[in-house]
Each structure stands twice: as structure tokens, then as C-alpha cells.
Amino acid sequence: MSLLISKIVSMFGLGLITWIVGVLPILGVSRGWSLKILDQSGKKVLVYSMLLCFGGGVILTSCLTHMLPDVREIYLQSLKEGSFPDTGLEIPEIFVLAGFLLIYLIEEVAHIVLDKCTQAHRDREMSLKDKNENTEKEQGGGGGGHMNHGHSHGDIHLDESNSFEAVGRGFLVILALCIHDLFEGIALGVASQESAVWFLLLAFASHKWVISACLGVKWSRSEIRPLVSVLYISTFCIVSPIGIGIGMALTDPNQEGELMNASLIIVQGIATGSLLYVTFFEILEKERQKDVSGIAQAISFSAGYVFMVLLGLAEVHSEQEEQSVGGGNFTIKPFV
Template identity: 35%
Template sequence: MASAISESLVAKYISMLFLGLVPLILGILPWLTLNVLGRKNRRFSFDSPRGRLITSLLLCFGGGVLLCTTFFHIQPEVRESVEYLQQIGKLPSKETLRLPEVFLFCGFFFVYLVEEAAHAWLHGRVSAEDDAMHRTVGARRCSGVSQRSDVCSKEACSTIDSTVEMVCPSHDHVHVIGDTVGDLRSSIGGLLAVLALSFHAVFEGLAVGLEAKASSVWVLCGAVAAHKFVIAFCVGIELATARTRPVLLVAYVFTFAFVTPLGIGIGTTLSESSLELANSSVEVVILQGMASGTLIYVVFFEVLQRGVHKEESQNELLGRVSGLVHLFAVLFGFMVMYGLQSIGE
């Protein structure tokens, strides 16, 4: 037992470093690339139709991985633990309660509430000139249009991912969330926005930290990495193309990168401090269920909603088939993770 616990702790510590350092590097990489290649070729840009399509497909792949992990790995564990706790009398055993599903949707609606509350608070602090909706959900569109024609076009602004909404270019004029040059309040507001955008990542890390077996830690670490690495790169692209000041860019990326290790640390502390096994602790099981609900929120609102709000393309044929392409990307990610889990078991 001691060796098993030791292996799981080592896996969690490595996951914390892996899910913290790699996103940090990926988030800063676009800014470094633009500084190097931009000097040689002024036409170089990440914001191209092909680039947006590639990053969008990678996000959908990561969404499929998370979808499979949630329903084929986390939820079965939660259901098994709930049944055990019901047998020993720590949870009510009435079947109509459907506690695993209740825990899942508690996490889903809790994150939904926090994200909407954070958005409403931040939206009220943004001036009318910079009135673009800043959502954490990558597929959502910002519907606010400034009265000034040089701020935003009539088309709804879109984001590549669950990142700070800042794409409203017109006449080389780009607005960044809370980033008005020389305005300290706006800078702090931007950092708070990134915290709100990264809120669900804490629960992703929590799901990793609450696992009791090293093999389960590695599976979840891989699933979260497949999603977060792409997000981190997209965050870096958005910040770099928006010409965010280097200090703020590093602060934003650092905040986004290390919220997942923070969640892993919290989950590890909770699971290791319990005198009972992780699957017999009511608190741990509830948090695991809520973490799975958070992952469902990420998948359905960040990835699958792209099928409804497809990115417009100058290529009419590509515009018609983009939804189908995204579907196959999600399905491919799902099948890859399903195959890996089947082989592992």
C-alpha cells in the first residue's frame, strides 16, 4: 500500500510540473515567434484562416479526449464510490436520488454560475469604448458592438478558445480585455478576467489530484494535457496578436498555466490528509463528481457549441463542411482516448 501511495504521489508531482511548465512555455511561444519572425516577415501572422482551423480542430480533439475521460473513467469511479458509501451508510441509499449524476450537475452548474457572475462583474467595469463581451467559452460570440466604427465590425467577434476575448481588429486597432495602456485598473481587471477564464482549470487539476492510483493519475493528466496545451497556445496567440505588453502577457499566461497545478495540489492534500481511502471519503467523492461536471461544461460549451456557431470562412465550401470536420475531430479524440483506456485496462 505504501508503495502504491508513493507512486501516486510521484505521478501527481510530475503532473503538476508537466501541466504547469509546458502551458507556460506554449503560452509565451507565440509572442517570441512574432518578435523573431515578425521582424523578418511583416506579413507573418497566426491569425489566418488555416491557423484558426488547425487550432480549432486541435481543441475539438482535446474536447473528445475529455468527453471520453469523463464518461468512461471519472464517472464510473464516482458511481462505484457512491455505491460503496451507500452500502456502509455514509450516503443515503435511495435509488431515485441518483447521487453520481447529482454531483456531476452540481459541478456543472456551479462553474456555470461562477463564470456568468464573473462575466457580469467584469462587463460592468469595462468602458463603453471597450464593450466587447469577454466569455470563457471559446464558441460563444461577443455580441456587443461599439458605436465607433473603428472599434469593431458589425460581425460578432469570435475567439479561438476559452481565453481572453480580444479579437476586434479594424484599421490595425485591437482591443484587449482590460488592457488599456497605462491604466492600472484595466490591467488588474484583465488579470481578474484571466482568473475567471481559468476557473474550470482548477477543477480539472482537482480531478487529477483526487485520484488514488498512479495509473489513473497518468490517464487524467494526459486527458487534461491534450486540452490545456492547445488552450495555452491559443491564449498566447491572442495575447501576442493583440500586442499585449510583455509583463502583462507573462502574468496572464503564468496565471492560466499554474491554476491546474494548484488544483492538483488541493486535490492531493484532500486525498492524502484523509485517514480513509480516497474512494470511501464522502468529501472526495463529491468533489470528484463536481470535477467531472466541470469537464462536461468545458466540452459542451467550449467545443461542441462550435457546431452551432461555426467560424465564418471566405471559402464557401469550407464553411459548409467545417461543422462536420469539427465533429470528426471530436470523434477522433474520443476514440483515441477510448482505445488508450481499453489497452491500459
């Protein structure tokens, strides 16, 4: 029951809290509240970057010390039971790389589609602007009033184009993040130990809350309408709980053992690969492009790694103490 409770808490932590963190800047700016603490300028950009790098270190350590070993353990157990074919290949690592390449391919396709849509809309707006200017020149003969009127319409069309591009870029960001978050949720949902659930919750929340706050601040000051921004944030927040639910369904004890083991090997391997992609391309690569201290970023990333290693040591010592108490010379008899 405690494992189930930890996963339900994770749903609220990655869903509701993330939504509050993301929507608060949007509502604050639209209603004129003072949100200087979330202003992305100066030293605050460094703080955001360090928090994201810390989350990256936590995610990378979780992938290599918790998720990948779990996939290999399930794989070896399935081989021993004969429920998974022995191909002689390193199946866990193959599925991890498949997840990595899958997310890479999906993001590139999404970029191509959005760029084409944005360029087509921009061409239509520029063509309409040129057509309006030519029509006004023919009708007004260069009159000042008509030229000013045409210039005003030209500005409106350009603003609409910029707004469309902002909405399109926001959609691309949400699409990429939702793909990542879905696999993150699945990875947490298929966890078989309560401690692993809490570790993964810490890993995902440490960067998802920061990303949500940064997106909220960015979109609150962009040309995207507040309603669209809230819709994007809501979509970003709901995907992780959905992924957790999918993972819990895959680990349903009522399922057949062979099917469950095979699905766990495939899904958790792909989820691990997708998180490795997030760490290297969505966190490290983008954060290193910012005009902030690289040393501070490296220290924050290393701090996330050290933090997870220390948590792992604490977990091991706790398990050893429980085993020594249970297997010692003294027997604790229950009260009758």
C-alpha cells in the same frame, strides 16, 4: 510511489510546459522573432480548431468512462460501509449537475461584472473627451492647431479605453479558464489509479497546450502589455498544479475514511460537471462558431473519443493478462 510520481509529472506537464507554450509567442513577437507557425490565419485556424475538438472528445470520454464511474464506485462503497447517508437519490449525477451549473453561474456573474466595469470606464473616457473638446473650442475658437491637439488627446483616451477593455477581457478569459483548470487539477489529483492519471493528463494537456498557444498569439498582437500577458499566462498555468495538490491532499491516507469518501464524492462529482461544461460550452460551442469545416471538427471530436476508447481497451486487456498470469497454474517463485 508510481501513482505519486505520475501526479508530480502531471504538475510539470500542465504547469511548466503550458507556460512555455504560452509565453513563447509573446516573447517572440515582442523581440521580433519569426513565429509564422503560430499565425492564426487560413488553414492554421482549422488545425487549431481540430486540435481543440480532439481534446474535447478526449475530455468528454474521460468524464463519462473514467471520472463518473469512479464517483459512483466510491459512492456505492460508502453506502455499503455506512459512511455516506442513503438518501435514495442519484447522488453522483446530482453533484455532476451541481458542478455544471456552478461553473455556468460563475461565468455569467463574471461577464456581468466585467461588462459593467468596462462600460463605466468607457463612459468616463467619452465624457473626458467631450469635455476637452468643448474647452478647446472655447479657448481656441476653432483654431487649427488647437483642434489638432485636442484630436490627438482624444485618440489617446480612446486607445487607453481599448487597452483597458483588452486587459479586462483577458482577465475574464483567465478567470473562466482558471476555474475550469482548478477542477481539472482536482479531478486528476483525486485519481486513485496510475492509468487514470495518465488518461486525464492526456485529456487536459491535449487542449490546455493548444489554448495556451492561442492565447499567447492573441495577446502578443493585442493592446495588452507583454508583462500583463505573461502574468495572465503564468496564472493560467499555476492553477492546474494547485488543483492537483488539493486533490492529493483530499486523498491523503492519513485522513479519516468517512471524511475522505464524502469529500471525494462531492469534489470529483463537481469536477466532472465542470469539465462537461468546458466540453460543451467552451470547446464545442465556440469552435462551431468559427468559419471552418464542421465535418473536420466532428471527425476530430470523434477521433478523441475513439482514441480514449482504444486506450481503455488496451488497459483492460493488460489487466486481464496480469490476472491470468497471477492466477494461472504456474507459480513464479522469486530467486533466493
